Amino acid sequence: MSTSATTSYQPATEFNPIIIDSFKAYDIRGVLGVNLNEDIAYRIGRAFAQILSQRYHASVKAHDNDMATLKPAIVIGSDIRHSSEQLKQATIAGIIDAGIDVIDLGMSGTEEVYFATSHYQALGGIEVTASHNPINYNGLKLVKEHSKPISADDGLAEIQALAESGQFTTKNRSGTLQLLIDKSAYIDHVMTFIDTDKLKPLKLVINSGNGSAGPVVDLLIEKLAQAGAPIEIIKLHHTPDGSFPNGIPNPMIEANRVATQHAVLENKADLGIAFDGDFDRCFMFDEHGEFIDGSYVVGMLAQAFLNKYPNESIVYDPRVIYNTEAVIKEHDGKAVISKSGHSFIKQVMRDSGAVYGGEMSAHHYFRDFFYCDSGMIPWLLTIELLSITSKTLSELVSGYIKAYPSSGELNFRLTTHDAPIIISAIEDKFSSENPTKSMLDGLSLNFGEWRFNLRASNTEPLIRLNIESRGDKELLAIKTQEVQQWLAAQGAVPA
Incomplete structure (x- = not known):
């Protein structure tokens, strides 16, 4: 559906200099009424559009054929939070005043913006969302041409500076606004990742968390039914509701997993699936209701892709690596490690041409999805894998878990020292054991039979710890306790 609209x-009428402290390493996230409001959203939209427009015209003038195919338009969508529509309208007004056309996707998830930015050959895209943050937060996720990420050192700082200064150029024309809420092209593309003829009878519990996932899940269910796929879906917390009556959709919080776990057991389902608010992450539960740590899902999907595409590259982050590297080696793939964070993973994937990339945080990236992350593609690939192998999810991952047990991500708030001091001190503590060291992302120390990664969060005032071992749960427990006790002595409090 396409209609013209107005914001x-x-x-x-005047823009005095201000400070906007909602800009983070990869996106914009802030507390409503404190460091994010409609006026700030307008400034960000106008700055974003002005900078992308300037880059576009400079590239066309320089005969950059890659940029010449683009349209001077920006795609925008928003999640279901009550504040998102108002922030989106303000952002749209800023883009239009910068002389750039806008394609409004309506209520949508982040991956729909990723898809539409490339599908419509737009200059860039914006999703208004705070994802899994508390209800008094909101934010904006930005991408540039071809759905490429924008980070602090690649344009985000420039956008922030212009938004803060308010020194916008005046355009002879205003942009236009078009509402395009038809999701069919996006749905069709997502469905290309699986062969529906291979699907066997499966019962799924899907928890949309009252976020933006529900309408997309419905359309995918419709497509599966049209293909004759014998898939039964139990919908949980399905209706989008910005008041989040069942809690903020964040399956990383253990208490938020209980509803999905109970539904899997009560319905004797084969698989449980849960999403965060903007559904760019996908969380899995096996047939016993057990939550599957994201690092093991990375290994499973790496195997699935290498079975389809031998000798391809797989990108992964350095927090938990033993299982992923073993799977890639066993299936003759090429292991490519990257710093954590979507902008780093996506760039490394583009550089290496990797078919798939995964992070233990439940972000999964796909070459054939413009090197972007999707929360819908992983569960579709998983039901295809369950069907092809005739195995349960627990059977698929139990070998991984036994061979390479891990602590899961442990988070700490620092009360005495900052992260660099803690990281330097823990390196000194273990230096006598001569571990293999990597500083690719925080500090990774590998002792052969066990390893850990300690890094500062890019999005929260936390330090994050991951420990893993080679098949030794007792060693894992001992080392996890040892490192936690040491951190406690440095003033690190479990978060």
Whole structure:
């Protein structure tokens, strides 16, 4: 469906310099009314559009054929939070005042913006979302042409500086606004990742968390039914509701997993699936209701892709690596490690041409999805894998878990020292054991039979610890306790 529309936001006539402290390493995230509001959203939208427009015209003038195919438009969508529509309208007003056309996707998930940015050959895209953050937060996720990420050192700082200064150029024309809420091209593309003829009878519990996932899940269910796939779906917390009556959709919090686990057991389902608010992450539960750590899902999907595409590259992050590297080696793939974070993973994937990339945080990236992350593709691939192998999910991952047990990610708030001091001190503590060291992302020390990664969060005031061993749960427990006690002595409090 396509209609013309107008924005309801009316901007200020003068723009005094301000400080906008909602800019983070990869996106914009802030507390409503404190460091994010409609006026700030307008400034960000206008700055984003102005900078992308300037780059576009400079590239066309320089006969950059890659940029010449683009349209001077920006795609925008928003999640279900009550504040998202108002922030989106303000952002749209800023883009239009910068002379750039806008394609509004309506209520959508982040991956729909990724898809539409490339599908419509737009200059860039914006999703208004705070993902899994508390209800008093919101934010904006930005991408540039071809759905490429924008980070602090690759344009985000420039956008922040212009938004803060308010020194916008005046355009002879205003942009236009078009509402395009038809999801069919996106749904069709997502479905190309699996062969529906291979699907066997399966019962799934899907928990949309009252976020933005519900409408997309419905469309995918419809496609599966049209293909005659024998898939039964039990919907949980399915209706989008910005008040989040069943809690903020964040399956990383153990208490938020209980509803999905109970539904899997009560319905004797083969698989449980849960999403965060903007569904760019996918979380899995096996047939026993057990939550599957994201690092083992990375190994499983790596295997699935290498079975389809031998000798391809797989990208992974350095927090938990033993299982992923073993799977890639066993299936004759090429292991490519990357710093954590979507902008790093996506760039390394583009550089290496990797078919798949995964992070233990439940972000999964796909070459054939413009090197972007998707929360819908992983569960489709998983039901295909369950069907092809005739195995349960627990059977698929139990070998991984036994061979390479891990602590899961442990988070700490620092009360005495900052992260660099802690990381330097723990390196000194273990230096006498001569571990193999990597500083690719925080500090990784590998002792042969066990290893750990300690890094500062890019999005929260936390330090994150992951420990793993080679098949030795007792050693894992001992070392986890040892490192935790040491961190406690340095003033690190479990978060």
